[in-house]
Amino acid sequence: MSVAPAPTIESVPEFLVHALELEHESAERYRLLAETMAVHHNVEVADLFRRMADMSDAHASEVIARAEGLLLPEIAPWDFKWSCPGSPEVSCLDEEDVSYLMTPHQALLLALHNEIRGRDFYAHVASSSPSVKVRAIAGEMAEEEGEHVDLLKDWIAEQGPADEAPTDLDPPNMPE
Amino acid sequence: MAAVIEAVPSPTLRAKDYKSEVSPVWCPGCGHFAVLSAVTKALAYLKLPKEDVAVISGIGCSSRLPAYIEGYGFHGVHGRALAVASGLKAARPELTVLVAGGDGDGFSIGGNHFLHACRRNMDMTYIVMDNEVYGMTKGQASPTTQPDWERSKLTPHGTGIRRFQPPAIALAAGASFIARGFAGDPNGLTKLIVDAIRHPGFAFVHVLSPCPTFRPEHREWKHQVHLCRFGPTDNPAQAAQLMQEDDGMALGVLYAQRLPIWQPANHATASPADFDQEFRI
Numbered sequence: 001m002s003v004a005p006a007p008t009i010e011s012v013p014e015f016l017v018h019a020l021e022l023e024h025e026s027a028e029r030y031r032l033l034a035e036t037m038a039v040h041h042n043v044e045v046a047d048l049f050r051r052m053a054d055m056s057d058a059h060a061s062e063v064i065a066r067a068e069g070l071l072l073p074e075i076a077p078w079d080f081k082w083s084c085p086g087s088p089e090v091s092c093l094d095e096e097d098v099s100y101l102m103t104p105h106q107a108l109l110l111a112l113h114n115e116i117r118g119r120d121f122y123a124h125v126a127s128s129s130p131s132v133k134v135r136a137i138a139g140e141m142a143e144e145e146g147e148h149v150d151l152l153k154d155w156i157a158e159q160g161p162a163d164e165a166p167t168d169l170d171p172p173n174m175p176e
Numbered sequence: 177m178a179a180v181i182e183a184v185p186s187p188t189l190r191a192k193d194y195k196s197e198v199s200p201v202w203c204p205g206c207g208h209f210a211v212l213s214a215v216t217k218a219l220a221y222l223k224l225p226k227e228d229v230a231v232i233s234g235i236g237c238s239s240r241l242p243a244y245i246e247g248y249g250f251h252g253v254h255g256r257a258l259a260v261a262s263g264l265k266a267a268r269p270e271l272t273v274l275v276a277g278g279d280g281d282g283f284s285i286g287g288n289h290f291l292h293a294c295r296r297n298m299d300m301t302y303i304v305m306d307n308e309v310y311g312m313t314k315g316q317a318s319p320t321t322q323p324d325w326e327r328s329k330l331t332p333h334g335t336g337i338r339r340f341q342p343p344a345i346a347l348a349a350g351a352s353f354i355a356r357g358f359a360g361d362p363n364g365l366t367k368l369i370v371d372a373i374r375h376p377g378f379a380f381v382h383v384l385s386p387c388p389t390f391r392p393e394h395r396e397w398k399h400q401v402h403l404c405r406f407g408p409t410d411n412p413a414q415a416a417q418l419m420q421e422d423d424g425m426a427l428g429v430l431y432a433q434r435l436p437i438w439q440p441a442n443h444a445t446a447s448p449a450d451f452d453q454e455f456r457i
């Protein structure tokens with residue numbers, strides 16, 4: 001599918017709804033990934049995705065605090081001004097890169113990809129919104145997401161070189 | 177005297193509030209996750225009370241959907257989801273009935289129910305997660321698998337059989353709403369499901385849902401899908417022609433028409449005590 005440039009976000013409430021949706025969807029996606037990895041006994045990666053979900057939840061709480069006293073508009077899922085089919089931190093990634101055998105290194109790379117997309121969304125709003133207030137808040141949030149990106153890069157560096165994915169002892173195409 | 181129950185407006189629910197506590201056992205990367213997300217977003221958007229929603233399924237990977245949704249659900253018999261759902265809708269017309277399943281469940285063993293559900297036009301939504309394979313039983317060709325797909329040991333030279341064309345067959349059988357969505361576009365799919373639930377009558381949503389385990393080639397789908405070049409039409413002749421030209425990758429509402437809904441008169445003919453009497457020895 002083609003990826004169109006995101007339309008501009010014009011008001012603080014509209015921006016905060018987008019930010020809240022981004023963080024909620026991110027948290028829910030990480031939590032679902034964690035559950036799925038736990039089902040497949042990939043405990044280490046499940047823990048990692050849980051940590052990522054907690055980080056997104058914390059970010060969502062910050063957005064809620066910023067929205068205090070404001071009346072936020074209700075936006076239909078398909079009317080969000082994303083540049084890709086879903087919110088930046090969960091879409092436009094290759095789902096096929098997610099595997100029950102994925103290593104912590106691969107999971108961190110996936111998370112890094114997502115966080116960079118989140119940061120870029122906020123940076124895009126910070127540079128494109130006609131509202132000075134929106135640009136200012138989005139700029140702050142881009143910085144915060146940038147900190148997540150840096151943190152993930154540190155974690156990846158701590159992990160060292162990519163470890164080899166374990167062998168699948170029950171491959172999908174066994175003879176019937 | 178019957179108790180008076182005051183109507184209390186339900187609090188605003190988010191999509192995650194419609195997700196159950198059960199963890200999906202689908203393979204990571206499975207398209208069905210996006211369908212689950214789209215269904216819960218649609219329910220939240222429509223602000224449907226959980227107790228007014230029932231999700232009915234058959235057997236297969238996709239048929240696990242009811243377990244993951246907070247609401248009423250029935251994980252039924254292979255291919256019989258539409259039969260069970262029709263019975264439920266007949267008895268409880270006030271419920272929003274969603275039927276979920278896959279291409280094997282819906283178009284092979286359940287193919288006959290599919291045809292008659294289309295022509296019966298009861299007010300329900302049928303979501304088929306088509307991954308062109310029987311995934312739960314480890315990867316056999318389904319009715320929508322390409323004839324030359326050779327990766328199953330059961331059909332090492334492919335099935336050699338032309339594929340089932342779900343939207344065209346739904347149209348021919350009398351469905352009043354036909355749409356196609358893609359798991360890679362969860363928000364677009366949400367819109368289609370919302371439209372389908374709102375549609376008065378039988379609404380068929382054909383979802384291209386990649387199977388990363390048995391059909392890794394589905395990763396190309398995201399480059400192949402495209403918006404339907406024609407808007408929704410209510411003209412069956414036009415829809416038929418367009419569906420014949422369809423490459424199977426066109427997304428959107430393909431056909432929508434107001435047709436009479438079949439809903440039986442709901443008069444009680446027996447009480448539980450009568451049934452009890454029937455079984456008394």
